[in-house]
Amino acid sequence: MDLETETIPRLELEAVIGFNGHVSSGLRVHPDNEHMIYPLGCTIVLKRIKDGKQEFLHGHTNNVTCISVSKSGLYIASGQVNFMGFKATIIIWDYATRTIYTELVLHKAKIEALAFSPNDQYLVSLGGQDDGSIVVWNIETKQAICGSPASAQSAGHSLILQYSNTNDNIFVSAGSGTLRVWELDLPNRKIRPTECQTGKLKRTVKCLEISEDDQFIFCGTMSGDIMKVNLETKLLNDCGPAKSKYSMGVNVIKILKSGDLLVGCGSGTVTLCSGTNFKTLKKVDLEKAVTSIATLGDGKEFFVGTEAAQMYRFSYENFKVELISTSHNDAVKDVAILFGTSELFATCSDEDIRVWYTGKPKELLRITIPNVTCNSVDFMFNGQSIISAWNDGKIRLFGPESGKLMLIIHNAHTMGATAIAGTRDCKRIVSGGGEGQVCVWELKPHSYRLLEAMKKHKAAVTCLKIKSDDTECVSASSDGTCIIWDIVRFVVRQMMIANTLFRTVCYHPEEFQVITSGTDRKVAYWDVFEGKSALRELEASQSGAINGMHISQDGKYFVTGGDDKLVKVWDYMLGGLGPIPTVIRQEVVYTRTGYRSVAVKQDPWQFNEAPQTGEEGRTGVVRERVKDRQAHDPALRAIDEEV
DSSP states (O other): OOGGGGGSOOOOEEEEEOOOTTSTTOOEEOTTSSEEEEEETTEEEEEETTTOOEEEEEOOSSOEEEEEEOTTSSEEEEEEBOOTTSEEEEEEEETTTTEEEEEEEEEESBEEEEEEOTTSSEEEEEEOTTTOEEEEEETTTTEEEEEEESSOTTSOOEEEEEEOSSOTTEEEEEEBTEEEEEEEETTTTEEEEEEOBOTTOOOBEEEEEEOTTSOEEEEEETTSOEEEEETTTOBEEEEEOSSSOOTTOEEEEEEOTTSOEEEEETTSEEEEEOTTTOOEEEEEEOSSOEEEEEEETTTTEEEEEETTSOEEEEETTTOOEEEEEOOOSSOEEEEEEOTTOSSEEEEEETTEEEEEETTTTEEEEEEEOTTOOEEEEEEOTTSSOEEEEETTSOEEEEOTTTOOEEEEETTSOTTOEEEEEEOTTSSEEEEEETTSEEEEEEEOSSOEEEEEEEEOOSSOEEEEEEOTTSSEEEEEETTSEEEEEETTTTEEEEEEEOSSOEEEEEEOTTSSEEEEEETTSEEEEEESSOOSSOSEEEEOOSSSOEEEEEEOTTSSEEEEEETTOEEEEEETTTTTTSSSOEEEEEEOOOSSSOEEEEOOEEETTEEEEEEEEETTSOEEEEEOOOTTGGGGOHHHHHHHHHO
């Protein structure tokens, strides 16, 4: 970390809405049965089961790809992906202190899987396809003991690891055409593999589970069947089910105390089956592929995570399912806060729009349009509709409570609608498209009318903001221009040109200046009347574009977020006077390539509250706590009591 962060106060990350369902077996329950543990981008989240309170472990520099919890619960291990040619880091966390115990660096590019030995003596790690090695680490000395290629040259790459439940010297690896039992020879610092004999069966193993007495290995395969292998003899004992295979492969297996198996499939089915003959006893269908199953306590309850970024709670007795967490499962494109309150905000990602309540936080509404992508979303000033821009060139208006489609504007833009904003009188909408047009639409009770289509930009419009008197708007484009339009006479008032791809633009509340940012990593101040050149520029990032920006209502502060994965709050007036212009800075490294958009709203009872949206489909709320916030606004107190 650079030196400037040492002198800058850090924002408190209060809550994150999100779950990365693409990490295999990423959802874990800690042995204390009080916390769920799961990776989210570059961060490990510890979520208390009882009340949902979250804690965060920051330390990775790129997306977390695997996670493991020691049997005693003392340690958590997590591995990450890195760029080709660079080594990937493994971090062992001290659970009690929530701090880094040690960092282990040896594998290249990616950590595929991790497993602790039953007595917490060793950690075994599996490198990704570009590394292809297994390494055994001594946890006490924090050093590597030995390593070996994970699979034979004639076999494919390994995908999964599992340690024996009773022996610190035995573990199993499996993958594409390979299933090996490894024995650690500590005096000679060697690990020696033995191939398991599966006869004519050639399978790609996606998950492993070893019975509690270390008698059998259960292997879930991409073909939709389960292999049962004797751990001592290394011979295939059984394979099933014989007829109806599990659709789209077996992604995860969990052995219960009774000996039965919980099986999660690529089709989204969770099945309870017999551990002896694989006969299906119960099953439930969920949304998208099941990637994690974590049992709570003695197995009477268990949690399931899916690729749809949803978490479910199951009861073993009646197989009753409860949806406990939802979030976006793809990049969040935009975020908008309802005017007049900081309690409600909307986000868009892929094919859906969601409305969230920040108090819990929880999802209140979901609007889904299949097979199209929502690029931008906003609330009308009166809060009576949600306006949205979609990549099929249409503009859609929805009811904010019911989600009902109120109006659709067909063929608004030929190359997709990319930006949208509504006027304060709620009678007009301004939209921007991929072809560079800025269109002004008049809204009628059940129809619409195109007032003007203005064409000056040569590339996609990335951001739109409307002046408070509804007479002009400013548009930012990836062609390197920002244009201030007169939306009464439909002419250009001012054009600002810079050597950058503009991503975002904001009016100062007094509307005598606008600030812009983009791929040149700078925040530029422009005069709205004389915009030939920037009044001043701030070096807003040391690496990566600035993708999102918003300014507080009093104009004292603005917040930025970008590819450097940092949220920064700036002093508007003092921004360019010192070598370290930021007044508050928080390192938030749980996205793949940084933030797409950031919003901040200032209220009498609160300094800021900023939903931030990121590449991994999660929304964070950074909030400065102020006591008795409800005392300042009875309406907000009523909302809290209702929810």
